[in-house]
Amino acid sequence: MSQVNRRVVLLGGLASAAGAVAASTPSWATSRTTAAAPPIHDPFQLGVASGDPLPDSVVLWTRLAPAPLNPDGFGGMPNATYDVDWEIATDENFASVVRRGTVPTARAHGHSVHVEPGGLDAGRDYFYRFRAGGHISPVGRTRTAPAAGAAVNQLKYCFASCQHWEEGWYHAHRGIAADHPDLVLFLGDYIYEKPSGRSASEKVRGLAVSDETTTLALYRARHAQHKTDSYLQAAHAAAPWFVVFDDHEVVNNWNATTDRASTARKAAAFQAFYENTPIRSTAKPNGASIQLYRQFMWGNLARFHMLDTRQFRSKQAGKGSCSTMADPSRTLTGSAQERWLLDAFETHPATWDFLGQQVFFAQRDTDGKRSSCDDRSTDAWDGYQGSRDRITQGWIDRGVPNPIVLTGDVHRHWAADLRKDYFDHSDPVVGSELVCTSASTQNPTSNPSDTWFRNNPHVKYSKNERGYVRVTATPDQVRADFRVVSNALERDPGKVTVSTDRSFVVAAGTRGLHSA
Structure with a gap:
């Protein structure tokens, strides 16, 4: 049995072995659900996850939901408080448990659980699980970050985005789990707020609740349906994740030319996002505000700047509004986040700086003419040229040794070098951008022409x-391997391959992509 299939079996079947597991951990035998809470059947149908690793800590996540597809968003949980036991060990059989505890969860939190155990050893694998109502969760693998400044010889991570439930099977996540990465980055559009507009031939499965997500109940139900996918559960259980949102976690282009989301809708979306994501309590939303941008170190090898390009942006320019797109006062990140990023660039604690963010950073211009801009995206950094210029110049002026931008959103693989002036084809390369395609969301547009690439x-x-x-x-x-699924519309994994289409390399100290 392959490792990924073994993970799927674990995810589907470990709870049924609760008695055997409980026998190996006698201290759990006396743990009790909060008094008067009704009995529940298997509450771990959404799996487990971990995220935001530090050298001595990591977030452990689960959510109790015996009926995860219920439209009321309660996941089949009674309106009662439940104690959830957790433990983390150095081995998958839990013979060496290093931390354990109990936390309560209730309907006000969507019966979600966020645990942040401290005092862990830096740079090592751990295994974790939960217990509630007499049921044992699947086992997840996680990893702490290396110690600050520690020499690190290699880091392997995967990044993904855009996983519309209806438009494809999650073979991409099957591939991620099989790769056994140290980290996974998810760069936005974990859910989609409304049903797919694709034809029947472009959809592979339906939504349990087809209404557009506008309330907390509907956002919770939509997140829950995604979490029922066994391949997504396997990818979550394989490694810790860094997660940021884009627009569809709220509503498409919600902070565009006009704000398309009410305060109440954003508050509901942010709460559901937090409840269903392995992020730290420092990101717990305050109504319609959430602190999502943050930084992580991986020893002396890598620094990750996880950005929020939705919440604080200036309103999008109208199509073809060249002067607005070039207005230096406009911002995609907001001034506070921009200053936070530029301040980080003042120090160089790692070989590589990775900017994990949502929308295309490099210029994409169809006709190659500086004077026209109706062929550039107002949603991406092209629509916020002053913001892009300040950040690019910021890493140049501060001597950031090896900046690489990581991007999602556009439902197509891209690899690009970064310049200050994209119309001057001899302008020096100052960084590179790696763009992941969608995990499942379809893209019916045609490939760029040869003329487009010449421009x-x-x-x-x-x-x-x-x-x-x-x-x-x-x-x-x-080294970046662009992994592709042979057919996301085919359910049978035996008929679907996950393979590398192209690979590119960036050498340390030398700007620019090269074919591997």
Whole structure:
């Protein structure tokens, strides 16, 4: 049995072995559900997850939901408080438990659980599980970050985005789990707020609740349906995740030319996002505000800047509004987040700086003419040129040694070099961008033409297939493998391959992508 299939079996079947597992952990035998809470059947149908690893800590997550598809968003849980036991061990059989505890959860939190155990050893694998109402959860693997400044020879991570439930099977996540990464980054559109507008032939499964998500109940139900997918559960159980949102976690282009989401809707979306994501309590939303941008170190090898390009942006420019798009006062990140990022660039604690964010950073211009801009995206950094210029110049002025931007959103693989002036094809390369395609969301548009590539020579690659990107970083280079799914519309994994279409390398100290 392959490792990924073994993980799926664990995820589907470990709870049924609750008696045997409980016998190996006698201290759990006396744990009790909060008095007067009704009995529940298997509450761990959404699996387990971990995230935001530090050298001595990591977030452990689960959510109790014996009936996860219920439209009321309560997941089949009674309106009662339940104690959830957790433990983390150095081995998958839990012979060496290093931390354990009990936390309560209730309907006000969607019966979600966020645990942040401390005092862990840096740079090592751990295994974790939960117990509630007499049931044992699946086992997840996680990993703490290396100690601050520790020498790290290699980091392997995968990043993905855009996983519309109806539009494809999650073979990309099957591939991620099989890769056994140290980390997974998810760069936005974990859910979609409304049903797919695709034809019947482009959809593979239906939504349990087809209403557009506008309330907390509906956002909770939509998140829950995604979490029932066994391949997604396997990817969550394989490694800790860094997660940020894009727009569809609220509503498409919700902070666009006008704010398309009410305060109440954003508050509901942010709460559901927090409840269903392995992020730290520092990100717990306050109504219609959430602190999502944050930084993580991986020893002396990598620093991750996880950005929020939705919440604080200036309103989008109208199509073809060149002067607005070029207005230096406009911002995609907001001034506070921009200053936070530029301040971080003042120090160079790692070989590689990875900017994990949502929308296309490099310029994409169809006709190659500086004077026209109606062929550039107002939603991406092209629509916020002053913001892009300040950040690009910021890492140049501060001597950031090896900046690489990681991007989702556009449902197509791309690889591009970064310049200050994209119309000057001899302008020096100052960084690179790796863009992952969608995990499942379809993209019916055609591939760029040869003329388009001649007008955009900084763009080295484009592929319209579903998949993800696998990155291997060492002190000498970053290698990016663009992984593709042979057919996301085919359910049978025996008929679907996950393979590498192209690979690119960036050498440390040398700007620019090269074919591997």
